[in-house]
Amino acid sequence: MTSTPSERAAWLRTELARHNVLYYIHDSPEVSDAEYDKLYHELVKLETENPELVTPDSPTQRVGTAPASAFGSVTHKKPMLSLGNAFSADELREFDARAKRHLGLPEDTQEKIAYLCELKLDGLSVSLTYENGLLVRGATRGDGATGEDITANLKTIPSIPLRLVGENVPALIEIRGEAFLTHGEFARINSEREASGEPTFANPRNAAAGSLRQLDHRITAGRKLKVWFYAVGEASGWEPESQRGWLEQLKAWGLPTAPERQLCADIDEVVATVAAWSEKKNTLDYDTDGVVVKVNDFTLQRELGQVSRAPRWAIAYKYPALQVETVVEEILVQVGRTGAITPLAKLAPVSVAGVIVGRATLHNQDEIDRKDVRVGDTVVIQRAGEVIPEVVQVVTAKRPEGTVPFKLPATCPSCGTATVRAEGEAVTRCPNAESCPAQLQTRLEYFVSRNALNIDGLGGERLAQFIDAGLVRDPADLFTLTKEQLLPLERMGEKLADNLIGELERKKNTTLARLLVALGIRHVGEGGASRLAQGFGTLEKLREATVEQLAQVPDVGLTTAQSVRTWLDNNTAFLDKLSSVGVVAQGDEAAPVSDHFAGKSFVFTGALTLFTREDAEATVKRLGGRAAGSVSKQTSYVVAGPGAGSKLAKAEQLGITVLTEDEFAAMLPVSAEE
Structure with missing residues (x-):
């Protein structure tokens, strides 16, 4: 019996799909590759001669002809969650x-x-x-x-x-x-x-x-x-x-x-x-x-x-992090957005878990002294959590003669200003916040980062380009950039310039909490920024606040209040400039969705595995409670993970109920966990 082209094409699609399942799923092919190709090319010929026979599930439609111009965005119907981690048999048993x-x-x-x-x-x-x-x-x-x-x-x-x-x-x-x-x-x-x-x-x-x-x-x-x-x-x-x-x-x-x-x-x-x-x-x-x-x-x-x-x-x-040996070729010094001077080990490149590692952080002078890391040393490194390269220890038996202990420079490597180290702090800093080029670069990177203003398309190299060209002297200058200024820059086409300017225009409207994060005020992280935004609602009210008023915001404290007030006083012109270029920050605190935790105050301390700290605090707020940053007599619960320190000790001293992370999670209503 002779089949029509439509019937033959349908049979070929079904047969090719069946052979794919046999080959890829059951590892038991019935035909050779040559026989499969013969069927496939017969279908290609039929569909070419009869375009109306092409269906979306035809194997011939796997590869199109035209490249895409960009990837669209897809919202998952249910979030693709991450997993908690275990690193030992004991942690599996605790799970x-x-x-x-x-x-x-x-x-x-x-x-x-x-x-x-x-x-x-x-x-x-x-x-x-x-x-x-x-x-x-x-x-x-x-x-x-x-x-x-x-x-x-x-x-x-x-x-x-x-x-x-x-x-x-x-x-x-x-x-x-x-x-x-x-x-x-x-x-x-x-x-x-x-x-x-x-x-x-x-x-x-x-x-x-x-x-x-x-x-x-x-x-x-x-x-x-x-x-x-x-x-x-x-x-x-x-x-x-x-x-x-x-x-x-x-x-x-x-x-x-x-x-x-x-x-x-x-x-x-x-x-x-x-x-x-x-x-x-x-x-x-x-x-x-x-x-x-x-x-x-x-x-x-x-x-x-x-x-x-x-x-x-x-x-x-x-699996345990893979450890390998390599040599410290040089100890570099980086300057961060707050002036922090951070030592970095430049290593002889080595492969760790499939990634070529050439650098590892040394954190600060105290950490260098503790491990006694020197230029020329053979060190053991690993990628902590398979991500962050770190120096585990020095192989002192392989230390060459003539090595000397490393000390951070007395002056900033970027601007030459004398560095300072405050009593009780581990971090050495460059105090020249106004004109240190390295601090400007890192402040800009922080200002546009995901947790701050989240400005797409502005990475470190592009920002350095703006600085070198004299286009940007502070973050507010980003919002004054024009297409005419951007086009002469290397690797800057007309479409990219249009996209950047459009993105900057969109991000002029932001939330007060995001803007406060972006400003990079010392002692103000995401939690502090959120609490200040909730406490004052607008940037104008915040700018008028006294130290006493700032300190009255729950969990801000006197040190943070003084830091905020000092920063505001020293940056009046910059804030005015932000306003003049059209940056508008609005209050963004969502109303609680229930009163499940009404009247309750939580403090989170130590390492959390089921939540990020921001997620845990946000959950408490959504349920009508208060997420605090310090322990006081008003604290209802302290949720303590591994590594909890002074906050746990204070909670025990005050007789405050201490919860494990699992006990906290068990308190949540089902709707809060979805």
Whole structure:
């Protein structure tokens, strides 16, 4: 029986999709690559001759022709949360104990919680949305709430189905996964880049991220990315009973999942699994930086819930930081926005966990003295949390002769002003805030940063360009820049100039709290800025406030009040200038959403793992309570994490109730945790 072109095209699409599932999901291909290509090219020919036969889920539509001009923004239907971390078996056991406490189980309970262990891939988190089985959108994780639309690039990855197969496919489902490159593909890409004179990628993670953020998705298609899926953000009308059940269902729909996973009957089996996987992680053909441990039962997951940035039912065990030796070639000195003089070790470049490290912070003179770091020393370094390079110790047995202890310079390396170190402080400073070039540079960088005015497109190099050209002498000058001033600058085209000026115009309207952060007043961080904004409402009222009035703002205190008043007095002309160029700061404190914590005051101290401090304080305020910065008789609760110091001691002295972070989280209503 002869089929019509439409029937033949439909059969080819179904057959090619089936072979993709067999190849990428079940690792059991039925046809050779040549036979697959023959079917694919037959479909290409049919669709070329009959354009009306092309469908969105056709495998021929994975790669288009025109590059994108920019990435759009995507708001995730549910936030892509981060996970709390564990670095030892003891911390895994404490995670298990926290879960049991939150479930209301007694401390001596013999009841066990089953966990599913999954490898934590070191790649780029992505989200896919399918409607009626058809892939309609793909996005990066971004900040967890909003990501970038990379649908066209994700469609080029052959293992991602353009249409889900099988039964029980929800009308709407959003799926989370990790995109990555194998070591072999990473080596191939770098070899090609090196041969063509392009800079090579530092590690597979950077290469994967760079590949997915290509405006020309044909470049992405040329790199053999993989994606393994591990979670569902949202699914309409259907849900299995366990995490393992979800992974099995994802696989049944044609979505690839990690082959390494282990169901553990209790936390002891989790500890054993983590130990076994740690031993073999270096034998894998892809990078993994830990193990994700999840409560397997979805009923228990729902009961445990989540806090502001992480679920209570999952934790990421992170492998110990890799330590390597290298040599301190030089100790450099940096000048920060408040004049802080910070020593920095310039190292003989060395690879640490796939990243070439050439510098590490030494913090201050006391830290240098404590570790006795000298130029010429062999030192052990690690990337703390796999991110920040730090010097762990000096290998004194390898110290060459003639080394001398390092001392910070007596004058500022940028402007030559004599440095000062206040009694009781560890930081040495340059007091020349007015005309020190290095302080201007770092003040500008801080002013435009994400937690301040959040001005896109203005990085350190661009700001240095403005300073060198004499265009900017203080942050207010940014808002007076014109297109005519920008166009002569190197690497500045007409479109970029228009974008920068438009962004600066938009950011003239900001909140008082953001502006106070951007001003960089000593002793005023994000929490202090928020409290001052709440206390005074407008910049005009703040400028008129006395030290006594400032100190009456909860948790501001006399030292901060004096610092604010001194800064305001010394910067009257600058504030007037900001106003004259159109910068408007408005009050931004949201009204509480409930009175759950009405009349209660909380102080957070020590390291927090389930929340950031800002998130915890914001949660208290949303629930009608007060988040304080210091302990007093008016404090209701002190929430103490590891490393809590004087605030915890004072709370105990005053007889104030001290909570663990988990006990605080247990006080939250369910609505506050979502």
